[in-house]
Amino acid sequence: MTEALSIRKKVGAALLAATLAFTTLGTAVSLPQQAFADDVATENPAPVKISSVKVNKAKFTYTGKVIKPKYTVKAADGTVVANKVAGSNGNVVIKPSKAIKKVGTYKVKVTGTGAYTGAKTVTVKVYPKKPSAKAPSATTSAVTAKWSKGTNDVSGYQIKCSKNKSMSGAKTVTAGKNATSKKISGLKASTRYYVQLRAYKVVDGKKYYSDWSAKKSVKTKAKAKKSSGGTVYITDTGEKYHRGTCRYLRYSKYAISKSEAQRQGYTACKVCRP
Numbered sequence: 692m693t694e695a696l697s698i699r700k701k702v703g704a705a706l707l708a709a710t711l712a713f714t715t716l717g718t719a720v721s722l723p724q725q726a727f728a729d730d731v732a733t734e735n736p737a738p739v740k741i742s743s744v745k746v747n748k749a750k751f752t753y754t755g756k757v758i759k760p761k762y763t764v765k766a767a768d769g770t771v772v773a774n775k776v777a778g779s780n781g782n783v784v785i786k787p788s789k790a791i792k793k794v795g796t797y798k799v800k801v802t803g804t805g806a807y808t809g810a811k812t813v814t815v816k817v818y819p820k821k822p823s824a825k826a827p828s829a830t831t832s833a834v835t836a837k838w839s840k841g842t843n844d845v846s847g848y849q850i851k852c853s854k855n856k857s858m859s860g861a862k863t864v865t866a867g868k869n870a871t872s873k874k875i876s877g878l879k880a881s882t883r884y885y886v887q888l889r890a891y892k893v894v895d896g897k898k899y900y901s902d903w904s905a906k907k908s909v910k911t912k913a914k915a916k917k918s919s920g921g922t923v924y925i926t927d928t929g930e931k932y933h934r935g936t937c938r939y940l941r942y943s944k945y946a947i948s949k950s951e952a953q954r955q956g957y958t959a960c961k962v963c964r965p
């Protein structure tokens with residue numbers, strides 16, 4: 692108790708004594724009650740305001756289940772009045788605008804009750820889950836990025852493809868929400884490419900991105916070497932190569948490139964002159 696209050700209490704006691712004295716004398720006396728009102732207030736302190744609400748994570752990820760963030764609520768005097776998921780504990784009521792599950796932004800209202808007063812609103816954000824990248828495939832001029840969808844809440848995917856592991860200078864393409872692969876064309880042959888992707892969801896015109904997947908790499912195929920002189924034909928027994936129409940091909944006929952036939956020791960047929 693403060694010194695001033697203690698003095699007021701003594702004054703109050705003196706006034707009470709005086710009142711009783713007057714009453715005894717049969718005189719109706721009206722005395723101010725101010726001193727007593729102050730004393731009552733010290734026994735039932737005014738509710739303390741809620742000063743801060745913190746959520747345990749800055750970013751939540753879609754799981755397919757209702758997400759239950761943990762809230763730390765502090766009062767103006769610094770005491771922790773709640774350290775819990777949504778609900779009430781006699782000090783506060785924690786109530787999200789709706790069940791926190793799908794990708795988007797949620798408002799959570801924290802209201803003081805009992806010895807606490809005031810209200811604070813905090814924001815909780817849910818993002819798509821990071822897609823799981825699988826080994827890409829390649830042709831001479833294209834790479835096909837592949838991934839598994841899993842349980843997610845997405846509008847589509849963004850895929851990057853780069854010759855550099857740092858993903859600098861990457862080509863970026865998008866794929867629809869049901870896609871599990873995407874072909875990236877116009878690439879160089881015999882070149883290693885890295886691919887990486889992330890999911891996104893559009894909610895109220897705002898894009899919510901997942902984290903980037905792991906990087907996967909693949910080498911595009913080499914361009915087929917042109918066979919010099921095109922295709923010729925050899926037989927089971929002969930040592931010559933022929934044009935497709937040559938009469939020596941009556942019993943057996945196997946296609947081979949002219950360069951390969953020559954490499955294997957075959958020589959040109961003198962009849963069909965391939």
Ligand SMILES: [Zn+2]
Pocket residue numbers: 932933934937938939960961962963964
């Ligand atoms: Zn021939």
